[in-house]
Amino acid sequence: MGENMKKRFVQTLITVFVMSSLIVTPVLATPQEDAQSLETQKEELEGQAADINSQLVGLLVSYDALQKDMADQEQKITQAQSDLEEAQAKEQKQYEDMKLRIKYIYEQGDTSAFEALVTAKSYAELVSKTEYVQNVHSYDRKKLKEYVETKEKVEALKTELEAGQADMEVMAADLGRQQTNLENTLADMRSRIADFDSQLEDAKAQAAAQLDQLTEATQNVVASAQTGNGGGGKPSSSTNNSTQKPGNNTNNNVANNGNSGNQSNSQGGGSSNNSAPPATKPGNASLGQQIANRGCEYVGNPYEYGGTSLTNGIDCSAFVQAIHRQFGISTPRDSWGQLSGGKAVAYSDIMPGDVVAYSNHVAIYIGGGKIVHASNSKPYPAGGIKISSPWNYRTVLGVRRYW
Template sequence: MKKKLIAMGLVVVLAISGTQMAGATTLSKAKNQKNQAQSNLNSVNSQIDSIKSQQSALQSQIDQVDSELVQVLVDLDVVAGEIENKKVELAQAEADLETAKAKEAEQYGSMKERIRYMYENGDSSFLDALVGAQNFADVLNKVENFSKVYDYDRNLLVEYQNTKTEVANLVAQVEEEKQELEENQATYQEQQQQLETLKAEKSSQMDNFGSKLAEAQSLAAQYKQTIDQQNAIIAQELAAAQTVRVTAGASSVANNSSAASSNKKNNTTSSNSGSASTGSGSGSAVVNYACQFVGNPYVWGGTSLTNGADCSGFIMSVYAHFGVSLPHSSSAMRGVGREVSVSDMQPGDIVCYSGHVAIYMGGGQIVHASSPSTGIKISGNVHYKTILTVRRIF
């Protein structure tokens, strides 16, 4: 019988070992793929940050170009108005010049009529002087030599000449100012074209950054998806490994219990065989029953083995299944049953820590309602916290 138990245990160990090796390979591969995806994601996120930074800087440049372009357009509008005003001024000056010329001609004609009158009255020397004059200035010089010409005519003629000269100068000035404004207008138009070209280039760069950003964000989403997939595989493998450990622990407990029962049967009389089922045998049943609820949630103050329990609620409900009433308090459980030494722990014993309790499975393992994040689980180190006392119920 003892040899059969050893053989069965060896088969279980070999099967579990093979499963664990396969699971470890899958788990390792999933972790490697996750780490690679995380590294890629970090790199892409850095690229995204860089692209966004460049986009921000480029947008500032575009805003600056827009500001300069607006100012150039305002200047163009102003200079266009000034050119139109100069055109009006020039037209008026040219009209005034024509008026001055006409008045000058009119005065010159009146003067000649008076000279003719003087000639008809016998003053031929003045007419000869006029006929012999080379130009208009010469006429004036000749006129000044003749005292019989009225000072009124001379002064009026000079005044018209001066007016014509002033108006001609004004026409030239306005024409020059208009030309200068048109040159300014051409400069502003050139600046406008340059700024619009620059804005178009920067807008194209912004579109390029947008495409790069979209591509990087798409890659980031793919890497995130890979990470999520590998996390799911890792969680699945960890859960499978935990199930394997539960199976291994339960098998070990069962084998130990069967071996102990077999030894007792060989060494006691048939009249004592009924009492041999107590002790570790009952503790093993407690362990096997408790392990059914591994993976269920931790709920503070809870006592449900399926919907959630805290550490003392979990043990209370497990033992209640065997007709044992225990307090719903980790500190109160330090006084239940009888105390045994840590070195004498057996499956089913209640291990009491500071603020926490667990059921000993054997082989250094415990099953307990651990925490809200991990729920009811199996832990591989009974000594993970300082043990205050060990209580045995059966």
């Protein structure tokens, strides 16, 4: 073999060796790696199942809470109507009595009281007649005061009834949106999950248990809401009167469980799990009070569903967002997101500036058992941005703190 042939032969062997070394052979996974992969897949499936369950329970709690609040609202409207009719009847009776009294005084003449005094024949008789005249005038003043108070009560009951009916209209609209969202979500999940009906029954049971806990927790703060105790603090002097309209300004929570439902943009619902969070340490209480006070500056301005203007019309979640934004604090846009964000606060630790979340509604707590919120589309004081009490007038789904 010639020298050149040897060289070519050696080069060919080297080339074959190099090429064969570059061929990638499949690497078989070890049993340990297979087990880890299966465990990862199992965890992912369990996480997906937990997310689905969380979403279902959240939707059901919000929907059921709204139905309960509507039933309670119907009872309040019925009672307000009865109280109004009773007060109106009393007002009419007092009015008729006042007319008779005025007629009697007119017929007696303006000098009757003076004549009664100057015709007294003795000091004792003078004292007696003086006391009589004073009693007559005291009686008239008392009756007039009672009549004025009754008229004021009638007006307050009219406003209460109008507000209650307006709130009911808002709840009914919210319920319709929630029902559509719930039905669409259930249909989607049923098409993707084999044993969905079984999971749905479990979710319904969990939702019922959570709603019972929420209802009990809400009822347990009645005394606190009425007295302003339980960490509620007191509002500033500018927030105490819920009926006076200022000038327009142009300027034990059951916590979140990872809500992910598709709610309407401005009135999202909320959800909660069944474990109360630890007592929340107070943040900057002064900032919280400033948030509460700032919200009260807009009392009397109008409500508008989907609106974002503090002066021309705004809805509940946009109101909460806009007030916080003035202090450089970011919150989600919809009430569903606002229930999920921030820090969970126990009912007993609620402070001015905290966000109170109901089903498809949110408000800012101002202390003294009161909230300020964009309520409904009726003119103030029945609707619009107003102060309401007690803060647990509906089922509270959670309290969140963003400051």
